[in-house]
Amino acid sequence: MKTAVIYARYSSDNQSEQSIEGQLRVCEEYARSHDILILDTYIDRAMTGTNDNRADFQRMIKDSGKRDWNYVLVYKLDRFSRDKYATAVHKKTLKDNGVKLISATEHIPDTPEGIIFESMLEGYAEYYSAELSQKVRRGMNETRQKGNFTGGFLIYGYKVENKKVVIDDERAEVVRYIFEQYSLGVYVKDIIASLTARGILNRGKPFARNTVYNILKNEKYSGIYRHNDEVFENMYPQIVPLEIFERVRRKINANKYGKRSIEVVYLLRHKLKCGYCGQPISAECGTSKTGDKKRYYKCFGRKNHNGCKKSMIRKDYLENLILSTVIDELSKPKTLDRIVSGLLAEQERFIKENSIINVLLREKKQIETSLENIMAAIEQGVITNTTTKRLKELEARQEELERQILIERSKNAVRVSAEEIREYYKAALALEAQMLINYLVKDIVLYDDKIEIYFNKPTRTSPDENRGFSVFTGTADNIEIEIII
Numbered sequence: 001m002k003t004a005v006i007y008a009r010y011s012s013d014n015q016s017e018q019s020i021e022g023q024l025r026v027c028e029e030y031a032r033s034h035d036i037l038i039l040d041t042y043i044d045r046a047m048t049g050t051n052d053n054r055a056d057f058q059r060m061i062k063d064s065g066k067r068d069w070n071y072v073l074v075y076k077l078d079r080f081s082r083d084k085y086a087t088a089v090h091k092k093t094l095k096d097n098g099v100k101l102i103s104a105t106e107h108i109p110d111t112p113e114g115i116i117f118e119s120m121l122e123g124y125a126e127y128y129s130a131e132l133s134q135k136v137r138r139g140m141n142e143t144r145q146k147g148n149f150t151g152g153f154l155i156y157g158y159k160v161e162n163k164k165v166v167i168d169d170e171r172a173e174v175v176r177y178i179f180e181q182y183s184l185g186v187y188v189k190d191i192i193a194s195l196t197a198r199g200i201l202n203r204g205k206p207f208a209r210n211t212v213y214n215i216l217k218n219e220k221y222s223g224i225y226r227h228n229d230e231v232f233e234n235m236y237p238q239i240v241p242l243e244i245f246e247r248v249r250r251k252i253n254a255n256k257y258g259k260r261s262i263e264v265v266y267l268l269r270h271k272l273k274c275g276y277c278g279q280p281i282s283a284e285c286g287t288s289k290t291g292d293k294k295r296y297y298k299c300f301g302r303k304n305h306n307g308c309k310k311s312m313i314r315k316d317y318l319e320n321l322i323l324s325t326v327i328d329e330l331s332k333p334k335t336l337d338r339i340v341s342g343l344l345a346e347q348e349r350f351i352k353e354n355s356i357i358n359v360l361l362r363e364k365k366q367i368e369t370s371l372e373n374i375m376a377a378i379e380q381g382v383i384t385n386t387t388t389k390r391l392k393e394l395e396a397r398q399e400e401l402e403r404q405i406l407i408e409r410s411k412n413a414v415r416v417s418a419e420e421i422r423e424y425y426k427a428a429l430a431l432e433a434q435m436l437i438n439y440l441v442k443d444i445v446l447y448d449d450k451i452e453i454y455f456n457k458p459t460r461t462s463p464d465e466n467r468g469f470s471v472f473t474g475t476a477d478n479i480e481i482e483i484i485i
């Protein structure tokens with residue numbers, strides 16, 4: 001049976017304390033289903049960005065030298081290290097000690113594709129921010145599963161004791177009264193009147209109509225708390241029997257009270273940059289003379305009066321323009337062909353110019369020359385302690401270099417095929433608008449008469465190729481649109 005240790009780390013102020021347990025739980029499940037025996041756990045708690053000494057992490061790396069176990073199991077690779085370089089260094093130490101790093105949630109095969117996937121995971125800032133919010137939600141879910149209060153506004157009729165939501169008896173009585181009366185057909189204004197007459201007030205004033213309706217509509221009083229698609233029945237103790245709650249709900253629906261407000265999503269938020277002043281472009285909402293809401297994207301610099309003259313652009317207009325251009329273009333085989341050939345050419349260039357391997361090869365050559373010189377000296381009978389010591393050093397370095405060159409070569413051998421590039425971009429077309437934008441678009445630079453859309457790419461390229469090549473240019477309403485990969 002293979003053996004492992006778990007490494008868990010708590011790193012964000014946004015996460016609740018319980019998420020360490022969440023990490024452990026997921027890792028333990030993974031170990032169980034893969035027949036791995038957990039021998040130990042290493043945990044770094046309550047870390048902040050500046051305090052990154054990670055005592056247990058260091059201990060784990062050191063202990064890996066004893067070769068007592070096969071794997072280090074982490075909840076996600078970023079538990080291991082935030083910094084790509086540090087990750088590589090620590091991973092190598094583990095590898096030298098015969099220990100493998102496994103992520104319980106990211107399945108990374110030991111194939112070239114796996115290596116690409118891993119570097120994509122580590123590399124994409126967009127991915128990272130999406131992940132961060134996912135982890136915050138995850139922390140909250142741990143809290144919910146324990147039945148603990150997740151913080152925020154606590155509804156009328158409850159109080160918090162030892163992190164748990166408990167019933168506030170006096171107020172719960174009021175809640176029950178409101179539900180009973182309403183279910184019997186008493187009007188809300190009459191319920192309020194009788195409460196007021198009995199001296200029952202809310203924050204010193206008679207209950208507001210809205211407050212009463214909000215109470216009547218709140219499912220938590222029936223003991224049910226929904227979050228996303230999950231139902232938690234261990235968080236809010238029941239104040240109102242389900243039957244009465246359901247009766248009230250049907251009555252409210254029948255009375256058609258309560259307008260739902262639709263949350264407005266700004267699809268391009270966080271992606272837009274002003275072409276004139278470089279500031280982000282953010283959401284803006286105003287009300288017209290007729291009372292309609294008008295939504296825009298507006299340069300943040302201009303909002304702060306930095307002198308930028310970039311005009312506002314209507315939200316719907318810009319989003320439609322960008323989405324339709326991107327989707328139209330990606331659907332064209334001709335555009336995809338252009339993307340594929342461009343990326344393949346970039347990839348070839350990158351592999352040729354990969355400077356690490358060139359440096360390594362140069363050093364290897366120098367060492368070979370030095371070794372030849374020493375060997376020649378030895379053949380001529382010049383043997384001193386220094387020459388032997390130097391010989392050993394050079395040989396050790398030569399061995400190390402050969403290993404590193406092998407690693408770099410194997411990295412270069414990781415090529416993304418034309419088919420994989422096609423798949424990468426085609427996959428986008430199956431996504432919903434928001435996902436599509438996040439997946440595909442790195443950023444968008446906005447001028448009044450020009451829009452540059454920069455795409456993410458699935459291949460590795462040199463830093464100076466970050467601004468890539470143009471795959472499409474077109475014009476709509478006198479605005480020039482360009483897609484750049």
Ligand SMILES: [Zn+2]
Nearest residue numbers: 274277299308
């Ligand atoms: Zn601007």
